[in-house]
Amino acid sequence: MPNTDSDTAMAKFPVLRELRGGRVLLRELTEADVTDSYVRWMNDPEIVRYLESRYTAHTTEDILEYVRGIRIDPNMMMWAICSTDTGEHVGNIKLGPVDWNHRTGDIGLMIGERSVWGQGYATEAIDLLSGYAFEDLGLRRLTAGSYEQNTGSIKAFLRAGFQVDGVWRDHYVSEGETQDRICLGLVGETLQAPGSTKESGWKPYRSDVLVGINYSLVPFSEELITEAYIGWLNDPEINRFLEVRYTSQSKESALGYLRSIDRSGSSYFWGVKAHRSGEMVGTATLQSERVGAPAELGLMIGEKDYWGKGAALEALDLVCRFGFSKLNFPKITAGTYGVNMAMNFTLKRLGMEIEGTIRDAYTLNNGESVDEIRWGVFPGEWKSRQGQMHETHA
Numbered sequence: 001m002p003n004t005d006s007d008t009a010m011a012k013f014p015v016l017r018e019l020r021g022g023r024v025l026l027r028e029l030t031e032a033d034v035t036d037s038y039v040r041w042m043n044d045p046e047i048v049r050y051l052e053s054r055y056t057a058h059t060t061e062d063i064l065e066y067v068r069g070i071r072i073d074p075n076m077m078m079w080a081i082c083s084t085d086t087g088e089h090v091g092n093i094k095l096g097p098v099d100w101n102h103r104t105g106d107i108g109l110m111i112g113e114r115s116v117w118g119q120g121y122a123t124e125a126i127d128l129l130s131g132y133a134f135e136d137l138g139l140r141r142l143t144a145g146s147y148e149q150n151t152g153s154i155k156a157f158l159r160a161g162f163q164v165d166g167v168w169r170d171h172y173v174s175e176g177e178t179q180d181r182i183c184l185g186l187v188g189e190t191l192q193a194p195g196s197t198k199e200s201g202w203k204p205y206r207s208d209v210l211v212g213i214n215y216s217l218v219p220f221s222e223e224l225i226t227e228a229y230i231g232w233l234n235d236p237e238i239n240r241f242l243e244v245r246y247t248s249q250s251k252e253s254a255l256g257y258l259r260s261i262d263r264s265g266s267s268y269f270w271g272v273k274a275h276r277s278g279e280m281v282g283t284a285t286l287q288s289e290r291v292g293a294p295a296e297l298g299l300m301i302g303e304k305d306y307w308g309k310g311a312a313l314e315a316l317d318l319v320c321r322f323g324f325s326k327l328n329f330p331k332i333t334a335g336t337y338g339v340n341m342a343m344n345f346t347l348k349r350l351g352m353e354i355e356g357t358i359r360d361a362y363t364l365n366n367g368e369s370v371d372e373i374r375w376g377v378f379p380g381e382w383k384s385r386q387g388q389m390h391e392t393h394a
Helices: 038-042 060-072 120-133 151-161 227-234 252-261 313-326 339-352 380-389
Strands: 026-028 079-083 090-101 104-111 142-148 161-174 177-187 216-220 267-272 280-290 297-303 331-337 353-364 369-377
Touching: 026 120, 026 252, 038 090, 060 079, 079 120, 090 120, 104 120, 120 142, 120 151, 120 313, 120 380, 142 161, 151 227, 161 267, 216 227, 227 252, 227 280, 227 339, 252 267, 267 313, 280 313, 297 313, 313 331, 313 339, 313 380, 339 369
Parallel strands: 104 142, 297 331
Antiparallel strands: 026 079, 079 090, 090 104, 142 177, 161 177, 216 267, 267 280, 280 297, 331 369, 353 369
16 A cells, blocks of 8 residues: 655655556646647536536646646546547546545546547546556545536446445536536455455445436335335336236235245346435346346336336346346347337337347237337447447546
């Protein structure tokens, strides 16, 4: 761990080595990087829209003073984010303040060159810096915060292994409106003890409670079998495309289904909870015949007030992330009624591909026969498509 005695400020930090990835190179930010381009970034309203620096007009002199201050602060360090191909300086990423007692540090970043927005620079920079913080500095936890509408930044951190730790309601004011602060965190393994043969390195912390930006998935339990939940199952508008519509549902039948999931070693069942209200708004499932086999998605958004507001997409995104990253499922599939346009659109946005159609697979309540649309996605495809669909800029 770095020296924490007060000999000199600079002695507390190791040398800031270069961190090289596929397309991103991180090197120590110096005064030479304070160019006209850097000054332009700091005065561009779109680039600094979610930065606290937006309240002041910036000059070369004040940015130079800021960089000098960072370089002599024992609890802060900053890298220039550069292209490995061209060497071009496209943004900055900062680690700090660092709390050496608790071994935690905060990450902030800015991608200043708009030409590289949406190309994965933010995610790779976060990933490189996280590895350095855990392996070189011995930190055990990293944090970050984002305006709720800065979805590009939030997605970049999530793709780098961070999880949403909480939401600070109405924490910011932006363009006259309040916004929540999304608090993100990543926990790494502690440094190996002296003499230990344990392999060094860090691994993202994961849990069966899946936390997203606006919704969380919590393991379904008997306590969640409420009157409202039973009401969803028996509502003709909600269960229109669910097989439960053929029989009247009760607490006993819901308990029976929950127990069948519990007996399975490769199936999962969650309640979908909204962060703002704390209420359960639906359910999600991921079921497989056996460990190592493909898994099938299932979803119901029961609270009609949440229809069309992104709950389905975020819940399924969390399920896929869990299925591929933690459970290593080789493939995730889903089946939908051909006339269920909302779910078909959601699966397409999720990154799934149509794999086939089963003609006249279902019969609606009015007696009409409809096709089943079969969807599927492999881990590499899903990861690639998430980057294409969700990353904007940080």
